[in-house]
Amino acid sequence: MSVLIEYFLNITDLVSHELPHFEGLFSRRSLRRCVSLHCDLHGLEEGPADTAVLTRDQGLSYYRCMQTIRRMELKADQLYKQKIIRGFCHLYDGQEACAAGIEAGIERTDHVITAYRAHAFTYTRGVSVREILAELTGRQGGVAKGKGGSMHMYAPHFYGGNGIVGAQVPLGAGIALACQYQGNGQICVALYGDGAANQGQLFETYNMAALWKLPCVFVCENNRYGMGTSVERAAASTDYYKRGDFIPGLRVDGMDVLCVREATKFAADHCRSGKGPILMELQTYRYHGHSMSDPGVSYRTREEVQEVRSKNDPISLLKERMLSNNMASAEELKEIDGEIRKEVDDAAQFATSDPEPPLDDLCKYIYHNSPPVQVRGTNPWAKLQSVSSS
Amino acid sequence: MSFLRGSFIDALVVLQMMVRDALNQAMDEELERDERVFLLGEEVAQYDGAYKVSRGLWKKYGDQRIIDTPISEMGFTGIAVGAAFAGLRPICEFMTFNFSMQAIDQVINSAAKTCYMSAGFQAVPIVFRGPNGSSAGVAAQHSQCFAAWYAHCPGLKVVSPWNSEDAKGLLKAAIRDDNPVVFMENELMYGVPFEMSEEALSKDFVLPIGKAKIERPGNHVTLVSHSRCVGHCLDAAAVLAKEGIECEVINLRSIRPMDTDAIEASVMKTNHLVTVEGGWPQFGVGAEICAKIMEGPAFNYLDAPVTRVTGVDIPMPYAKILEDNSVPQIKDIIFSIKKTLNV
Numbered sequence: 001m002s003v004l005i006e007y008f009l010n011i012t013d014l015v016s017h018e019l020p021h022f023e024g025l026f027s028r029r030s031l032r033r034c035v036s037l038h039c040d041l042h043g044l045e046e047g048p049a050d051t052a053v054l055t056r057d058q059g060l061s062y063y064r065c066m067q068t069i070r071r072m073e074l075k076a077d078q079l080y081k082q083k084i085i086r087g088f089c090h091l092y093d094g095q096e097a098c099a100a101g102i103e104a105g106i107e108r109t110d111h112v113i114t115a116y117r118a119h120a121f122t123y124t125r126g127v128s129v130r131e132i133l134a135e136l137t138g139r140q141g142g143v144a145k146g147k148g149g150s151m152h153m154y155a156p157h158f159y160g161g162n163g164i165v166g167a168q169v170p171l172g173a174g175i176a177l178a179c180q181y182q183g184n185g186q187i188c189v190a191l192y193g194d195g196a197a198n199q200g201q202l203f204e205t206y207n208m209a210a211l212w213k214l215p216c217v218f219v220c221e222n223n224r225y226g227m228g229t230s231v232e233r234a235a236a237s238t239d240y241y242k243r244g245d246f247i248p249g250l251r252v253d254g255m256d257v258l259c260v261r262e263a264t265k266f267a268a269d270h271c272r273s274g275k276g277p278i279l280m281e282l283q284t285y286r287y288h289g290h291s292m293s294d295p296g297v298s299y300r301t302r303e304e305v306q307e308v309r310s311k312n313d314p315i316s317l318l319k320e321r322m323l324s325n326n327m328a329s330a331e332e333l334k335e336i337d338g339e340i341r342k343e344v345d346d347a348a349q350f351a352t353s354d355p356e357p358p359l360d361d362l363c364k365y366i367y368h369n370s371p372p373v374q375v376r377g378t379n380p381w382a383k384l385q386s387v388s389s390s
Numbered sequence: 391m392s393f394l395r396g397s398f399i400d401a402l403v404v405l406q407m408m409v410r411d412a413l414n415q416a417m418d419e420e421l422e423r424d425e426r427v428f429l430l431g432e433e434v435a436q437y438d439g440a441y442k443v444s445r446g447l448w449k450k451y452g453d454q455r456i457i458d459t460p461i462s463e464m465g466f467t468g469i470a471v472g473a474a475f476a477g478l479r480p481i482c483e484f485m486t487f488n489f490s491m492q493a494i495d496q497v498i499n500s501a502a503k504t505c506y507m508s509a510g511f512q513a514v515p516i517v518f519r520g521p522n523g524s525s526a527g528v529a530a531q532h533s534q535c536f537a538a539w540y541a542h543c544p545g546l547k548v549v550s551p552w553n554s555e556d557a558k559g560l561l562k563a564a565i566r567d568d569n570p571v572v573f574m575e576n577e578l579m580y581g582v583p584f585e586m587s588e589e590a591l592s593k594d595f596v597l598p599i600g601k602a603k604i605e606r607p608g609n610h611v612t613l614v615s616h617s618r619c620v621g622h623c624l625d626a627a628a629v630l631a632k633e634g635i636e637c638e639v640i641n642l643r644s645i646r647p648m649d650t651d652a653i654e655a656s657v658m659k660t661n662h663l664v665t666v667e668g669g670w671p672q673f674g675v676g677a678e679i680c681a682k683i684m685e686g687p688a689f690n691y692l693d694a695p696v697t698r699v700t701g702v703d704i705p706m707p708y709a710k711i712l713e714d715n716s717v718p719q720i721k722d723i724i725f726s727i728k729k730t731l732n733v
Contacts (some may be wrong), residue, residue, distance in 0.1 A: 003688075050474075051606075068603060092449075104456060111476065144507065144508055144509045144510075144511070145509035147507055147509045148507040148509065152507040152508065154508040154511045154512050159472075159475050159476075159512065160507075160512075162500070162509075164495055164499050164500075167468060167495060167496060167499065168474060169457050169468070169471035169498055170464070170465045170466075170467070170468025170469050170471075170496070171466075171468050171469075171471055171475065171496075172472060173468070173469050173472060173478070173501060174468060174469035174470060174471060174472020174473040174474070174475070175472045175473070175475060175476040176472075177469055177473050177478075178472070178473045178475075178476035178478045179476065181454060181473070181478060182478075182675070188472075200464065201464040201468060204460075204462035204464060204465025204466070205468070206461065206605070207460055207462065208459065208460060208465055208466065211460070212457075234562065244417075246695070266683070268728055285707060300510070330480045360551070363508055364509070364510070365505055365509055366505065366506050366509065366511035366545055367545070367547075367569045367570040368505050368513035368515075368543055368569055368570075369506060369513070369568040369569075370567070370568070370569060371600075373647045374647075374650075375544075380685035388510075389505065389511075389513070390510075390511025
């Protein structure tokens with residue numbers, strides 16, 4: 001029975017794509033849904049098209065992605081409270097649509113760089129939940145072998161994870177310069193928050209990116225608070241999408257994964273066509289405080305957090321959209337939830353049982369492709385040797 | 391390339407090259423050899439370089455490979471490091487290292503530490519170069535020596551050439567190195583000509599980073615120096631030779647990694663050590679050498695404590711008489727050697 005339905009659904013997909021006037025006939029079973037997309041524009045005649053199409057497969061994929069990020073971050077919260085994760089831990093729950101939507105809007109071969117709230121992007125760029133959690137718990141099976149921690153995870157075409165606020169933005173423009181130089185048609189997405197938006201090096205970067213027409217999409221994830229400082233208290237202008245001045249900008253709802261995807265596609269096309277950089281502001285929200293050491297309620301009310309959770313949660317938004325359009329059943333989504341829960345639990349099990357890195361790793365990979373050098377230990381008799389990566 | 395030919399009575403032709411031309415030749419050869427190499431910085435392209443070190447390169451290689459930047463050190467240094475992340479091999483010029491302070495976060499936190507933080511996944515093949523240390527009459531904000539600051543940080547290599555051969559061989563090595571290298575030149579040395587051997591003129595002349603050179607052998611005292619002060623040490627040695635004191639002059643070439651073995655071997659021979667640098671004394675290159683000697687086998691061979699000759703511990707003054715007396719002069723080196731030898 002389920003196979004038949006699948007087949008039927010595929011045919012309908014074909015039909016409604018090839019012969020639009022049939023769509024009405026199958027509207028009770030329609031698999032695609034047009035969504036209207038609101039966008040504020042700066043220095044642009046036109047923005048992304050105001051409707052987007054979501055297929056069932058895409059919907060399920062975005063749902064799975066966002067739910068995995070959510071569960072991974074909540075597991076990290078749990079492990080942190082158990083003191084198994086230590087140091088800095090900046091969680092992304094609430095902002096899932098940004099990471100999922102951006103990845104959906106770019107190619108695998110494009111490049112992404114972000115700041116310290118980076119676990120979600122590490123995942124969307126291809127690192128397993130296992131390797132992310134094991135890096136947070138500081139084990140040898142972590143994506144950076146326990147050397148980096150929460151803010152320093154890397155993957156092909158993903159450059160972290162950066163701890164210094166704003167530093168990742170010129171780095172991102174440099175990656176874009178490399179794309180332009182190598183003529184490979186790739187672009188770089190360089191993300192930063194509403195707090196970093198006031199860093200001087202961003203404006204230096206905007207100038208050079210525009211001057212040299214670098215294929216860089218600057219993305220401001222505006223979650224309304226830079227640590228404990230609200231946007232009104234930090235910025236003379238909170239229209240972050242306009243702060244690039246001579247760089248065109250757009251602002252979209254960062255809680256809607258489709259809006260993020262369409263805006264990203266538009267921005268990526270803009271860059272790829274040689275028009276130069278573009279700036280995208282995503283209006284989003286984080287449920288957790290700035291980091292695990294911030295309860296997140298001294299500068300905002302619990303009511304505010306609860307309001308966003310109940311009315312604007314990105315995963316709920318997508319779920320309701322898919323359910324109300326018969327694009328998936330509640331059971332199906334529940335099954336996906338169950339799979340994700342298991343995946344995250346298994347990953348946590350690995351992250352808590354994998355051994356810590358051996359002490360031999362202390363002086364490994366200071367340099368790349370380099371002869372060994374003597375490394376001074378804590379005292380003159382502790383003479384260690386460096387081993388370089390290759 | 392400009393060079394002076396001196397001809398000798400027996401018709402032996404000696405090729406001389408100024409330090410700036412040696413640097414130029416190094417960059418030219420490496421730009422030609424590897425298309426991923428490019429140069430960016432203020433005035434490096436159409437102005438031919440603030441100190442003419444990159445003369446002719448923009449004309450030869452064009453806009454894509456020789457890039458004039460706006461006055462935005464933090465921004466363009468970050469851009470250079472990002473380009474290194476993504477497969478290019480940038481040479482990032484600071485008009486002087488004083489301006490690198492604007493960008494030092496990108497050098498240390500984005501460049502130096504990334505290979506380690508990523509457990510070897512992300513290499514950063516970048517060179518940061520420019521004039522370092524004192525010049526002539528440029529006053530306090532433009533005269534600081536940054537050798538100690540950069541050499542303090544793991545993940546960086548720090549190189550400080552003295553003569554033309556050093557400049558060419560070490561710059562080529564730095565560009566070919568897959569790690570962030572801070573390459574500290576000296577403005578007053580740019581116009582100084584030195585002999586260049588045939589080997590040094592070849593396209594594959596590369597000097598190893600981390601190895602010092604004994605410029606002058608001697609038995610009575612070891613002089614260790616880097617950059618311009620190496621020349622002063624040799625001048626002091628020439629004067630002292632007439633008095634029967636033979637100095638062994640070591641040109642460090644690399645500050646990090648430092649060739650401690652070469653210093654120790656020399657000290658175990660001469661039993662006396664004098665370090666000479668242009669930078670400030672506190673927490674400086676000489677201070678580090680003292681600590682290293684104390685911790686190693688050479689300590690037991692010392693007949694006297696190590697002596698440091700350094701710049702005066704003040705911001706650099708402007709007036710010539712004051713400036714001249716703010717940096718080690720040959721007479722200071724001679725005086726310090728004699729005190730160390732107790733003669």
